[in-house]
Amino acid sequence: ESRNISKGKEYFTIIEIIDPLQHYMKLTHPELNKTSPESKKRMDMGTRIHSMAETWFSMVDNTAETEVKLDGALKGLMLTGRYDAKINGSIYELKSKSVMPENEEDIIKHHPNDIEQLVLYSVLDNLHPKVNYLVFVSQENFSDVRVFRVTINDETKALSFAQKRIAILNKVVKGEEDPKILGCCRHCPPNKPYDDCSFFSKCLC
Numbered sequence: 654e655s656r657n658i659s660k661g662k663e664y665f666t667i668i669e670i671i672d673p674l675q676h677y678m679k680l681t682h683p684e685l686n687k688t689s690p691e692s693k694k695r696m697d698m699g700t701r702i703h704s705m706a707e708t709w710f711s712m713v714d715n716t717a718e719t720e721v722k723l724d725g726a727l728k729g730l731m732l733t734g735r736y737d738a739k740i741n742g743s744i745y746e747l748k749s750k751s752v753m754p755e756n757e758e759d760i761i762k763h764h765p766n767d768i769e770q771l772v773l774y775s776v777l778d779n780l781h782p783k784v785n786y787l788v789f790v791s792q793e794n795f796s797d798v799r800v801f802r803v804t805i806n807d808e809t810k811a812l813s814f815a816q817k818r819i820a821i822l823n824k825v826v827k828g829e830e831d832p833k834i835l836g837c838c839r840h841c842p843p844n845k846p847y848d849d850c851s852f853f854s855k856c857l858c
Contacts, residue, residue: 667723667777672820672837673825677825677835699792705786710738710740721738721739722738723736723774725815730777730812730815733815735780736774742780743785743786744771745786747788748787749790750789752829753799760801772803776808784803785804821834822835
């Protein structure tokens with residue numbers, strides 16, 4: 654069901670456009686956007702891991718920056734974001750997971766939003782690094798760390814992707830397009846929806 658809930662947004666965050674259906678559901682069903690005890694526990698765990706990671710990154714040789722803020726206004730993209738670190742000229746983004754990816758195909762199938770996020774960070778970064786890295790850390794075992802390289806071969810195509818995603822999300826928000834065009838919600842782990850996810854319990858995703 655399409656709902657005209659806004660005149661659209663001037664700015665989006667990268668997090669919003671890599672999981673557009675979840676963002677739309679939060680806008681259209683604010684009564685369901687509540688933090689359960691289980692969800693808070695997961696969020697606290699993720700925050701703890703990221704705090705530890707910031708310390709790790711800052712201790713690595715050739716780390717130029719950590720917690721880097723980005724603004725796409727100069728590129729005509731009303732988009733903001735913040736990545737974890739830049740090391741040896743490459744962007745490093747950490748992801749804590751309850752279900753860890755096994756290989757590249759697993760990431761492409763179950764975590765495409767993580768790839769999109771890293772690509773968009775590169776687009777907004779002034780130096781547009783071509784080779785960047787996703788760092789996955791298990792929420793069950795902090796010593797289980799898996800690093801995957803993401804190479805961006807076509808910056809123009811990545812920029813076009815961002816422009817199109819922003820345009821589509823704005824059309825859905827304004828009631829001009831069916832929300833189905835946004836695809837599936839990407840919040841829950843692959844093949845294992847969170848029991849406390851109110852959006853899933855209402856069959857909205």
